[in-house]
Amino acid sequence: MAWFKKNKQPKAPITGEDRTVIPEGLWVKCDSCKEIIYRKEVLARANVCPKCNYHFRISARERLAALFDNGIYEELDLGIVATDPLRFTDTKPYKDRLKQYREKTGMEDAVINAAGRMGGSPVVISAMEYAFMGGSMGSVVGEKIALNVERALERRHPLIVISASGGARMQEGVLSLMQMAKISSLLGKLDDASIPYLSILTDPTTGGVTASFAMLGDLNIAEPRALIGFAGPRVIEQTIRQKLPEGFQRSEFLLEHGMVDLIFERKEMREKLITCLRLLMDPVPAEPALPAGS
Amino acid sequence: MASMEEQDFEKPIEDLTRRIEELSGFGAQQGREREIKKLQDRLQRLREEIYAKLTPWQATLVARHPQRPYPADYIETLFTDFIEFHGDRKFADDPAILAGFAMFHETPVAVIGHQKGRDTKEKIRRNFGMPRPEGYRKALRIMKMAEKFGRPVLTFIDTPGAYPGIGAEERGQAEAIAVNLREMSRLKVPIIVTITGEGGSGGALALGVGDHIQILAHSIYAVISPEGCAAILWKSNEKKQEAARALKLTAPDLKKLGIVDEIVPEPPGGAHAHRERMFEILERVLQRNLESLRSRDMADLLAGRHAKFRAMGSVKIL
Ligand SMILES: [Zn+2]
Numbered sequence: 001m002a003w004f005k006k007n008k009q010p011k012a013p014i015t016g017e018d019r020t021v022i023p024e025g026l027w028v029k030c031d032s033c034k035e036i037i038y039r040k041e042v043l044a045r046a047n048v049c050p051k052c053n054y055h056f057r058i059s060a061r062e063r064l065a066a067l068f069d070n071g072i073y074e075e076l077d078l079g080i081v082a083t084d085p086l087r088f089t090d091t092k093p094y095k096d097r098l099k100q101y102r103e104k105t106g107m108e109d110a111v112i113n114a115a116g117r118m119g120g121s122p123v124v125i126s127a128m129e130y131a132f133m134g135g136s137m138g139s140v141v142g143e144k145i146a147l148n149v150e151r152a153l154e155r156r157h158p159l160i161v162i163s164a165s166g167g168a169r170m171q172e173g174v175l176s177l178m179q180m181a182k183i184s185s186l187l188g189k190l191d192d193a194s195i196p197y198l199s200i201l202t203d204p205t206t207g208g209v210t211a212s213f214a215m216l217g218d219l220n221i222a223e224p225r226a227l228i229g230f231a232g233p234r235v236i237e238q239t240i241r242q243k244l245p246e247g248f249q250r251s252e253f254l255l256e257h258g259m260v261d262l263i264f265e266r267k268e269m270r271e272k273l274i275t276c277l278r279l280l281m282d283p284v285p286a287e288p289a290l291p292a293g294s
Numbered sequence: 295m296a297s298m299e300e301q302d303f304e305k306p307i308e309d310l311t312r313r314i315e316e317l318s319g320f321g322a323q324q325g326r327e328r329e330i331k332k333l334q335d336r337l338q339r340l341r342e343e344i345y346a347k348l349t350p351w352q353a354t355l356v357a358r359h360p361q362r363p364y365p366a367d368y369i370e371t372l373f374t375d376f377i378e379f380h381g382d383r384k385f386a387d388d389p390a391i392l393a394g395f396a397m398f399h400e401t402p403v404a405v406i407g408h409q410k411g412r413d414t415k416e417k418i419r420r421n422f423g424m425p426r427p428e429g430y431r432k433a434l435r436i437m438k439m440a441e442k443f444g445r446p447v448l449t450f451i452d453t454p455g456a457y458p459g460i461g462a463e464e465r466g467q468a469e470a471i472a473v474n475l476r477e478m479s480r481l482k483v484p485i486i487v488t489i490t491g492e493g494g495s496g497g498a499l500a501l502g503v504g505d506h507i508q509i510l511a512h513s514i515y516a517v518i519s520p521e522g523c524a525a526i527l528w529k530s531n532e533k534k535q536e537a538a539r540a541l542k543l544t545a546p547d548l549k550k551l552g553i554v555d556e557i558v559p560e561p562p563g564g565a566h567a568h569r570e571r572m573f574e575i576l577e578r579v580l581q582r583n584l585e586s587l588r589s590r591d592m593a594d595l596l597a598g599r600h601a602k603f604r605a606m607g608s609v610k611i612l
Contacts, residue, residue: 081612082610085551089540090528090540139607139609142606168517170523172517173516173543174553177516178499178603179606180472180496181475181479181502184479185479185480185599186600188479192480207496208496212471212475215472215473229463229468230462230471231456236458236463239457239458239459257464257465259466
């Protein structure tokens with residue numbers, strides 16, 4: 001079993017195509033308010049801009065570390081990797097892309113499964129990694145989230161899924177699409193079993209991920225100003241041939257239209273989730289304490 | 295250019311059809327009947343040849359063929375006493391989805407299908423078969439009613455996809471699709487899904503969870519349209535043919551990948567070339583599958599439906 005301690009220092013930031021992840025250097029420019037801010041100040045505020053409250057994208061590991069008690073969790077379902085079932089090649093073979101993202105992120109695919117405790121109660125969490133191919137959902141993401149739903153069912157522990165995804169992974173074709181049905185079907189069982197499922201929607205959550213598990217939480221909870229939608233804003237603009245209104249498809253827009261229950265700031269996320277879980281489910285009797293650290 | 299040829303594969307069929315029509319137009323001259331018969335045989339062989347080796351892009355064009363029978367045509371022909379029900383009881387009625395109850399032989403069933411619209415006016419009214427959230431919610435309402443009254447559900451898929459619009463997002467397009475996936479997976483009546491044309495991503499899947507998934511031989515089912523895929527991955531609309539190939543969206547590929555249970559054969563030249571024949575074929579297939587599903591125990595049926603989707607995907611365990 002692999003135990004992870006909370007990182008004393010956040011991992012090296014991901015650079016490249018993802019501009020909103022905090023870049024390296026002493027100073028950073030906020031993507032939202034364009035202010036130049038002292039990097040340490042942003043990190044001290046859980047990667048939130050001190051000037052405008054913009055929530056920078058953070059990694060799946062940082063999210064897990066921030067949610068579990070003492071940042072300690074067990075990583076599960078390691079060693080499940082993509083197979084390139086379509087032998088897909090666009091401008092580059094899918095196999096090469098996978099390799100590139102594995103090296104870049106140090107992850108096997110775009111989701112981490114974890115179990116641990118929050119507020120002393122056991123909980124299972126799947127956290128998506130946007131830096132891995134835009135958090136796209138192929139068979140591995142589908143399989144791992146399915147395994148965590150089954151784990152939640154079996155153990156009768158609440159499930160949290162943290163979404164950060166551009167949607168289904170095109171390189172696995174219709175197999176990616178079917179992951180939506182696969183996970184939604186399992187969430188139906190979790191629902192029948194009255195086990196809480198909290199869906200956390202972070203920037204961005206779009207496409208097939210939104211149109212399946214991300215919208216099926218007992219509670220759908222968003223981070224401030226996250227882009228959340230089915231169709232991407234560019235596709236909509238091209239279709240309707242007009243500019244989209246300010247704030248369209250942002251968390252606050254979804255709250256206003258009744259699609260999410262709550263918006264939690266990152267710094268209050270953990271405590272508020274613990275409260276929500278307590279309100280939904282009686283605490284599980286205490287088990288022997290978890291081993292401390294690795 | 296190869297791409298033009300790929301686009302114009304039906305041209306030889308059209309040319310020959312025109313020649314036969316021209317010949318038939320004249321008075322019955324001697325020897326002409328024999329000539330026509332010969333040409334008709336040739337036309338049949340030509341159709342068989344061309345349709346036996348459609349490329350994925352050509353299959354896409356056939357799946358979208360403007361004369362291809364639409365779900366409404368199957369509903370009208372294969373069923374009796376169809377009564378269309380309207381509205382999601384929340385916001386509106388979405389004409390991009392047809393839903394109601396009908397008799398299939400001696401069995402009352404719920405029938406639900408996308409509808410693209412045939413002429414320009416109808417296309418606009420039906421939004422080219424691209425549903426908004428209320429369409430999916432109407433579909434689910436009818437399915438729940440089918441469950442309540444113990445009626446099997448037959449869905450027919452033919453859509454470019456769910457509509458990407460401001461109102462659709464405001465009213466929860468994603469939520470509507472997601473809820474359908476979850477609810478169809480546990481609906482306590484048999485569900486047969488038939489992809490009759492274009493299976494466009496989540497907008498198709500939202501009617502696509504069932505016990506038996508079947509696809510007409512020249513239909514397609516994909517996570518994104520070849521055009522959309524080309525634009526995103528190749529950054530070029532010219533690459534739609536390559537994208538169609540890469541996506542593995544044809545019926546034989548889908549069968550291999552375990553997405554569909556059965557390929558329903560189409561007459562040579564495609565469903566649009568012999569509509570009556572297509573209706574007969576699908577009617578028999580539906581009858582056989584409905585009979586077999588109705589004889590199953592419900593717990594068994596639900597377990598099988600769940601297991602089918604649980605198994606979809608391809609991963610390697612290190
Ligand atoms: Zn800022």
